[in-house]
Amino acid sequence: MIMAGKYPSEDSTAIDALIAKSGIINRQILKFYRYMRSSGSRKIPSSNASRLERMHPIVRRFLAAIRINTLADLLYTYYLGGSLTRQDQLTFAKIHGMEHRAYLLTGFNALCCGIPTAAMYFLVGEGFQILSRVHSLTELPALFVGNTSFGIGGISLVVDLFRMFDAFWNKRCWAPFGFLPAFINFPTYLKIGWNRIKTGRTAKGACEKIRADTRLMGTAPTRIFTGQGNTHE
Numbered sequence: 001m002i003m004a005g006k007y008p009s010e011d012s013t014a015i016d017a018l019i020a021k022s023g024i025i026n027r028q029i030l031k032f033y034r035y036m037r038s039s040g041s042r043k044i045p046s047s048n049a050s051r052l053e054r055m056h057p058i059v060r061r062f063l064a065a066i067r068i069n070t071l072a073d074l075l076y077t078y079y080l081g082g083s084l085t086r087q088d089q090l091t092f093a094k095i096h097g098m099e100h101r102a103y104l105l106t107g108f109n110a111l112c113c114g115i116p117t118a119a120m121y122f123l124v125g126e127g128f129q130i131l132s133r134v135h136s137l138t139e140l141p142a143l144f145v146g147n148t149s150f151g152i153g154g155i156s157l158v159v160d161l162f163r164m165f166d167a168f169w170n171k172r173c174w175a176p177f178g179f180l181p182a183f184i185n186f187p188t189y190l191k192i193g194w195n196r197i198k199t200g201r202t203a204k205g206a207c208e209k210i211r212a213d214t215r216l217m218g219t220a221p222t223r224i225f226t227g228q229g230n231t232h233e
Helices: 009-020 024-039 051-065 069-083 086-096 103-132 136-170 179-219
Strands: none
Touching (some): 009 024, 024 069, 024 086, 069 179, 103 136
8 A cells, every 4th residue: 555654765765776777657657656655645745846746645635535545556556566667566666665575566467457458358359259240341350350359368368377476486576468568668678778788888898998908918018127137128
């Protein structure tokens, strides 16, 4: 559940560093969740607070009034939090205070969100299969959409079954398969890839510099000092 709390300065700095590694979308998700955890609905935003921060207490009071505050917390935690990349799920769990149980984000996301979504794809595919038999004009498009839906549902089911069993058995986090996870995680994957390219270039440049220095040392004349003060090259 999303509850008010305070973080030690060291943990706050560590969380800042972890959030900074994420892409732009996941970074906002983590920041907003952290704000909800740290501020609570009773805190009055300061005059310098952003518009999002000012809206948060109003949203929380509205959700509490219509009795879906707990449901919203669960959805944000296990649906949205469980849809992030592995590293972002670990960061999300650290903010939540369940750092050593981060695998629950993956497990419950797969069990309660991923597998039902796969079942919906199968239902949609079956519906288009029925539609393909209604009229000859709709046969080919309906079959194409239906088979595509079956394919996506099959992949989603396999991935989420693996995520669920691996999360509860081996206690590991996995990003899900789907359009929403792909959309929100793409900037993070792009950032990770770019950082790896930069790291590779830096390492390559360092290796080339070492090779150049080694060759220079190998070709440079060496002076040997004798006991009489004379030198020989």
